Amino acid sequence: MADQSEQVATGQVAVTMAEVNKWFDDFHVLKNINLTVADGEKVVVCGPSGSGKSTLIRCICKLEDHQRGSINVLGTELNDDVANIDEIRREVGMVFQQFNLFPHMTVLENCTLAQTLVRRKTRKEAESIAMGFLEKVRIPEQASKYPGELSGGQQQRVAIARSLCMSPKIMLFDEPTSALDPEMISEVLDVMVSLAEEGMTMICVTHEMGFARRVADRVIFMDEGEIVEQNEPHAFFENPTNERTRLFLSQILQH
Amino acid sequence: MRSKADLMTTTALPSPPPISLATKIREGYFSGPVSAVVTIVCAILFAYLAYVIVDWAFLSSIWSEADEPLCKEASGACWSVIDARHRIIFFGLFPYEEHWRSTLACIVMVITIVLSCVPWFWSALRLSLLWITGFGIFYLLMHGGLFGLSVITPERWGGLALTIFIFAAVSLIGMPLSILLALGRRSKLPVIAKLFGLFIDFFRSLPLLTILFTAAVITPFVLPDILQGDKLYRVIVGFAIFFACYQAENIRAGLQAVPPGQVEAGLTLGLNYWQRVTRIQLPQAFRNSLPAIVNQFVITFKETSIVTIVGFFEILASGAAAYGTGKWTVHYIEVYVFIGLIYFIFVFSLSRYGAYLEKKLRVGHG
Ligand SMILES: Nc1ncnc2c1ncn2[C@@H]1O[C@H](COP(=O)(O)OP(=O)(O)O)[C@@H](O)[C@H]1O
Numbered sequence: 001m002a003d004q005s006e007q008v009a010t011g012q013v014a015v016t017m018a019e020v021n022k023w024f025d026d027f028h029v030l031k032n033i034n035l036t037v038a039d040g041e042k043v044v045v046c047g048p049s050g051s052g053k054s055t056l057i058r059c060i061c062k063l064e065d066h067q068r069g070s071i072n073v074l075g076t077e078l079n080d081d082v083a084n085i086d087e088i089r090r091e092v093g094m095v096f097q098q099f100n101l102f103p104h105m106t107v108l109e110n111c112t113l114a115q116t117l118v119r120r121k122t123r124k125e126a127e128s129i130a131m132g133f134l135e136k137v138r139i140p141e142q143a144s145k146y147p148g149e150l151s152g153g154q155q156q157r158v159a160i161a162r163s164l165c166m167s168p169k170i171m172l173f174d175e176p177t178s179a180l181d182p183e184m185i186s187e188v189l190d191v192m193v194s195l196a197e198e199g200m201t202m203i204c205v206t207h208e209m210g211f212a213r214r215v216a217d218r219v220i221f222m223d224e225g226e227i228v229e230q231n232e233p234h235a236f237f238e239n240p241t242n243e244r245t246r247l248f249l250s251q252i253l254q255h
Numbered sequence: 256m257r258s259k260a261d262l263m264t265t266t267a268l269p270s271p272p273p274i275s276l277a278t279k280i281r282e283g284y285f286s287g288p289v290s291a292v293v294t295i296v297c298a299i300l301f302a303y304l305a306y307v308i309v310d311w312a313f314l315s316s317i318w319s320e321a322d323e324p325l326c327k328e329a330s331g332a333c334w335s336v337i338d339a340r341h342r343i344i345f346f347g348l349f350p351y352e353e354h355w356r357s358t359l360a361c362i363v364m365v366i367t368i369v370l371s372c373v374p375w376f377w378s379a380l381r382l383s384l385l386w387i388t389g390f391g392i393f394y395l396l397m398h399g400g401l402f403g404l405s406v407i408t409p410e411r412w413g414g415l416a417l418t419i420f421i422f423a424a425v426s427l428i429g430m431p432l433s434i435l436l437a438l439g440r441r442s443k444l445p446v447i448a449k450l451f452g453l454f455i456d457f458f459r460s461l462p463l464l465t466i467l468f469t470a471a472v473i474t475p476f477v478l479p480d481i482l483q484g485d486k487l488y489r490v491i492v493g494f495a496i497f498f499a500c501y502q503a504e505n506i507r508a509g510l511q512a513v514p515p516g517q518v519e520a521g522l523t524l525g526l527n528y529w530q531r532v533t534r535i536q537l538p539q540a541f542r543n544s545l546p547a548i549v550n551q552f553v554i555t556f557k558e559t560s561i562v563t564i565v566g567f568f569e570i571l572a573s574g575a576a577a578y579g580t581g582k583w584t585v586h587y588i589e590v591y592v593f594i595g596l597i598y599f600i601f602v603f604s605l606s607r608y609g610a611y612l613e614k615k616l617r618v619g620h621g
């Protein structure tokens with residue numbers, strides 16, 4: 001914790017996006033995005049559906065290519081050089097809305113696969129690391145089950161553990177609780193909160209405003225491919241300056 | 256979900272009433288007058304058919320070669336022809352005193368095929384070791400030339416051994432090729448994808464016969480001597496390409512059914528292309544299109560009989576030779592029933608294995 005906050009203070013940067021633009025054919029999905037995320041910082045991204053939130057964080061782990069501007073992750077420029085892309089992907093964990101666990105592998109195998117193939121760990125090492133993280137997300141007893149036998153909340157926690165097994169420096173979350181039944185949301189958020197408390201650098205697309213208030217250093221509001229407003233959570237929720245932010249907040253806070 | 260969990264925590268709730276066998280039969284087969292009539296008529300027909308077959312094959316049949324003269328009087332099958340000519344059916348033109356080699360070779364190949372169906376062997380290393388050993392022993396036994404075994408060239412191979420060899424070799428060359436073709440056709444590079452697509456569609460739109468004929472008869476004029484190899488191998492390669500093009504489409508369909516999120520998860524974990532393909536995409540693709548993939552093997556086993564046309568003595572052709580002379584010419588039905596039974600054993604085992612795999616792989620899809 002201590003050295004994490006020091007890094008924030010000395011301004012170590014995890015992600016920088018400068019003048020990033022992206023198009024899907026003619027559709028301008030990201031417009032002049034400028035964003036800097038410091039090491040250890042927790043950023044929550046919200047905004048209406050289709051505003052480009054997913055595309056934004058998918059660009060950070062290069063699941064999508066951007067066409068203009070530059071993205072720098074952990075000091076490496078994301079260009080088309082394959083070798084450094086694989087390197088970056090190893091340092092950046094991603095949690096998807098649909099979990100995307102591998103259905104033909106047990107929970108434990110899901111967590112050890114990349115460790116053995118990419119990190120060159122022995123099976124034993126990988127398994128003990130995996131069990132450690134499964135305990136952390138509180139489902140070690142499900143290790144030998146297949147994803148299809150678990151509830152949505154359990155699957156999402158496995159997905160988080162699977163990412164953590166690669167000891168990423170940055171974690172990206174794309175609406176991790178949107179596909180869950182209401183009673184399972186909190187078990188996933190709890191895991192994310194404890195991860196945040198340990199100082200992980202996190203960029204979360206989510207509409208869980210309670211979570212944002214609790215852990216975010218900064219909340220970003222996106223609309224139509226632009227970052228419309230960003231602020232620390234208290235100010236963001238209490239005094240939104242932009243009309244579109246106010247409208248959006250009034251809509252989601254009604255529920 | 257809810258109610259199931261609740262049930263599990265409460266012990267006092269009753270279990271569903273037991274259903275007796277009598278109830279099951281009544282509800283399944285005699286639920287109304289129409290159903291009862293259908294059941295009874297079917298049962299009578301089935302019993303009659305079973306009686307006719309058992310009577311023909313067992314009760315009224317003649318078994319030994321010596322009893323052949325009795326066949327004229329008998330109303331049942333004349334298995335004498337099998338007793339007398341089974342060696343030709345199994346071994347074709349293979350030299351008589353070397354038949355034990357062909358028998359052993361068949362057994363080795365069948366064991367190899369069966370072992371490669373066992374999940375323990377499913378790693379690239381184990382499978383290749385298994386097949387290299389299996390084929391090595393098979394070839395040594397059939398071809399000879401080492402350890403004092405006399406040389407028997409492939410033109411003289413025949414019967415069941417040849418059928419099994421062609422099937423195994425076509426599968427062995429065809430499967431990796433089909434995976435390659437399927438991946439090529441899904442390549443991100445349009446040139447590669449188009450090229451592979453063209454290749455697959457080209458060979459799929461030719462009749463197998465044309466391909467085999469080309470491989471056997473025409474390639475010798477086109478290829479330099481050194482590339483030709485034996486006619487049998489050219490035919491096998493042609494057959495394998497044909498097989499692979501069909502199998503590639505089955506695999507591609509399976510790959511297409513894997514959600515894109517699976518690949519993305521692999522990407523974000525830092526897996527490279529081959530790791531994603533072999534660990535994530537292919538296992539799921541095989542599971543997705545297993546019925547079609549097994550079906551292609553079944554079809555291929557039966558299609559091996561077509562090599563007769565280009566002059567090979569596989570089991571159907573050697574069967575024809577078995578009843579082709581003298582007093583045996585009238586007993587072709589028995590020969591074909593016998594060969595049919597051999598095909599049935601192989602094909603039925605294949606499809607049962609497919610069903611077993613499907614069940615086994617369904618674990619985890621919940
Ligand atoms: N692969 C794609 N091809 C074309 N359009 C896309 C693609 N992915 C997303 N889009 C479009 O880009 C816009 C932004 O999508 P997305 O980033 O998923 O929004 P959000 O996550 O904020 O809901 C949407 O209008 C969507 O339809």
Ligand SMILES: [Mg+2]
Nearest residue numbers: 053054055175
């Ligand atoms: Mg989205």
